[in-house]
Amino acid sequence: MGVMTIAEAWPAAGQPFTVAELDRMPDDGRRYELVDGALVVSPRPTQIHQVVALRIASALEQATPPGLQVVPEPAVMISSSTEFDPDVVVVGLATIGDAKVTTPPLLVVEVRSPKTALVDLNTKKAAYQSFGVESYWIVVPEVKRPELIAFELRDGRYLQVAHVTGGKPFRAERPFPVEIVPARLVTGLLPD
Numbered sequence: 001m002g003v004m005t006i007a008e009a010w011p012a013a014g015q016p017f018t019v020a021e022l023d024r025m026p027d028d029g030r031r032y033e034l035v036d037g038a039l040v041v042s043p044r045p046t047q048i049h050q051v052v053a054l055r056i057a058s059a060l061e062q063a064t065p066p067g068l069q070v071v072p073e074p075a076v077m078i079s080s081s082t083e084f085d086p087d088v089v090v091v092g093l094a095t096i097g098d099a100k101v102t103t104p105p106l107l108v109v110e111v112r113s114p115k116t117a118l119v120d121l122n123t124k125k126a127a128y129q130s131f132g133v134e135s136y137w138i139v140v141p142e143v144k145r146p147e148l149i150a151f152e153l154r155d156g157r158y159l160q161v162a163h164v165t166g167g168k169p170f171r172a173e174r175p176f177p178v179e180i181v182p183a184r185l186v187t188g189l190l191p192d
Helices: 019-023 047-063 114-131 182-186
Strands: 031-035 038-042 068-072 075-079 082-084 088-092 107-111 135-140 147-154 157-165 170-172 178-180
Touching (some): 019 031, 031 114, 038 114, 047 068, 047 178, 047 182, 075 114, 082 114, 114 135, 114 147, 114 157, 147 170, 157 170, 178 182
Parallel strands (some): 107 135
Antiparallel strands (some): 031 038, 031 082, 068 088, 075 082, 088 107, 135 147
């Protein structure tokens, strides 16, 4: 296997990106995602972002019932022209094994960065809704005022079921009972 440059992975002029081109992008630390054939490139997440994602995954893993699995940073392929790399997902254990998640996860968690706020709250939310993702959480890792916003699919549309900040707990029932407290996700991340 050789090293490929971005230019070599690029589709023909005037053509939208597909997942096949996305799979050829170099592993350079950036996050490459596709939205309806448009390439979205994000910088490497901050350390606070990564710690918060790990803490969410750990809290979910501790509460996960048999038959389900928490997966950090998988590729979720919604179509041949849309693929995201969410921070954490929960899927059925029977779907584990392929390189990409190709069926709707039960839960998708995005840890929001300042530059991804509109994408997470609009574009990704709409795509996950139409894909049939039952629960979608957005975590805002602001160390002084952390937040968690939760949406659940009801009659084909997302309904906001929670918006908690600081030390207020979110007691999820879907995809399984678990309590998440935003303040615990950022504990110790801000110097005294």
